[in-house]
Amino acid sequence: MLLRQVLFKIIIAKISLLLFHAPENIKFHILKRLQIMANNKIVNKRSQQFIEEVAFISGGSKGIGKETAKEIFNRGGSVCILARNEKELERSKREIESVRINKDQFVITMRGDASKKDEIQPLIEDFIRDYGVPDYLINAVGYAYPEYVQNYSLEDFKANMDVNYFGQLIPTMIFIQFFMREQKGHISFISSGAGFASGIGYATYSPTKFAIVGLAEVIRHELKPYNISISILYPPDTDTPGLKKENETKPKETAMISETFGLYKPDQVAVKYLNGIKNGKFYILFGDVLWVWRIFRLFPRLFHRYLDYELVRARKKIGKR
Numbered sequence: 001m002l003l004r005q006v007l008f009k010i011i012i013a014k015i016s017l018l019l020f021h022a023p024e025n026i027k028f029h030i031l032k033r034l035q036i037m038a039n040n041k042i043v044n045k046r047s048q049q050f051i052e053e054v055a056f057i058s059g060g061s062k063g064i065g066k067e068t069a070k071e072i073f074n075r076g077g078s079v080c081i082l083a084r085n086e087k088e089l090e091r092s093k094r095e096i097e098s099v100r101i102n103k104d105q106f107v108i109t110m111r112g113d114a115s116k117k118d119e120i121q122p123l124i125e126d127f128i129r130d131y132g133v134p135d136y137l138i139n140a141v142g143y144a145y146p147e148y149v150q151n152y153s154l155e156d157f158k159a160n161m162d163v164n165y166f167g168q169l170i171p172t173m174i175f176i177q178f179f180m181r182e183q184k185g186h187i188s189f190i191s192s193g194a195g196f197a198s199g200i201g202y203a204t205y206s207p208t209k210f211a212i213v214g215l216a217e218v219i220r221h222e223l224k225p226y227n228i229s230i231s232i233l234y235p236p237d238t239d240t241p242g243l244k245k246e247n248e249t250k251p252k253e254t255a256m257i258s259e260t261f262g263l264y265k266p267d268q269v270a271v272k273y274l275n276g277i278k279n280g281k282f283y284i285l286f287g288d289v290l291w292v293w294r295i296f297r298l299f300p301r302l303f304h305r306y307l308d309y310e311l312v313r314a315r316k317k318i319g320k321r
């Protein structure tokens with residue numbers, strides 16, 4: 001550490017000396033460049049704000065959705081959060097409002113089921129009539145119910161698709177009409193690492209997360225001429241009520257393999273998520289999911305071998321052959 005500090009000081013001293021003896025025109029160019037770099041940093045920081053912007057967040061009363069709503073509020077934006085449980089919505093509203101930075105910001109709660117178009121369409125239309133077309137739609141609803149594949153019923157597969165895929169598709173279908181009319185808007189989806197590489201325990205969940213990526217890929221292309229941008233978040237394992245529930249039914253092998261990856265806090269995920277959106281990223285990945293993504297894309301066979309090896313190890317540990 002000390003050596004690094006000494007080296008750093010020597011480098012700074014050398015640059016200052018060079019600058020001191022440099023011809024005037026070179027000095028001018030270097031100083032100009034430094035000024036541009038400093039300005040860019042300030043502009044970048046400013047452009048991460050949500051001042052006077054509005055986001056509609058489905059699944060905004062708990063977990064990643066709630067923390068995302070709170071972070072938008074913290075950066076000066078306003079939010080409308082959709083979820084099914086009224087009490088949770090009210091509790092979240094109070095929590096989000098605790099980080100208010102100006103008096104014009106608002107938090108609207110909307111009780112409804114994102115997978116039921118007839119139920120939420122009139123509510124969203126009322127919201128738009130009162131508050132205008134929002135700048136962002138963030139689709140955060142979703143759950144995982146891990147099990148061994150042979151234990152699922154067909155209903156389990158359909159129910160997971162209903163919430164995770166149709167629950168993100170339906171608000172998107174409703175908002176697309178308004179975004180196209182306004183020629184602006186951002187639609188974000190939440191997938192998962194299991195939306196590109198998956199394994200034991202996620203037979204009902206993974207297909208829903210692959211499906212949402214397929215939809216995002218299509219509309220990223222199709223809606224570009226309308227100035228509508230799209231992003232997909234692939235969160236790492238995040239400590240949310242949803243993950244706690246998921247852990248209750250995880251097959252032992254799934255739990256043992258998951259343990260090799262880190263656990264994030266939802267507020268950390270929200271910050272990375274919103275930075276990704278503001279930086280115009282389509283795929284938003286970080287942490288372990290980013291490494292898995294890179295290895296899986298470059299060396300899929302190697303990744304499968306690793307997963308297979310982990311499964312053999314886990315089965316051995318629990319006494320299965």
Ligand SMILES: NC(=O)c1ccc[n+]([C@@H]2O[C@H](COP(=O)([O-])OP(=O)(O)OC[C@H]3O[C@@H](n4cnc5c(N)ncnc54)[C@H](OP(=O)(O)O)[C@@H]3O)[C@@H](O)[C@H]2O)c1
Nearest residue numbers: 059061062063064083084085113114141142237238240242
């Ligand atoms: N946590 C993780 O480790 C992790 C990892 C990868 C991906 N993800 C994905 O990230 C997203 C958020 O996960 P999370 O762990 O934050 O979930 P969570 O803690 O369970 O929160 C889910 C939120 O969605 C709402 N919701 C669920 N179903 C809904 C429906 N049909 N209509 C309206 N609202 C609904 C819930 O409120 P109500 O129940 O009151 O409706 C709640 O506000 C999900 O898509 C999940 O698959 C999570």
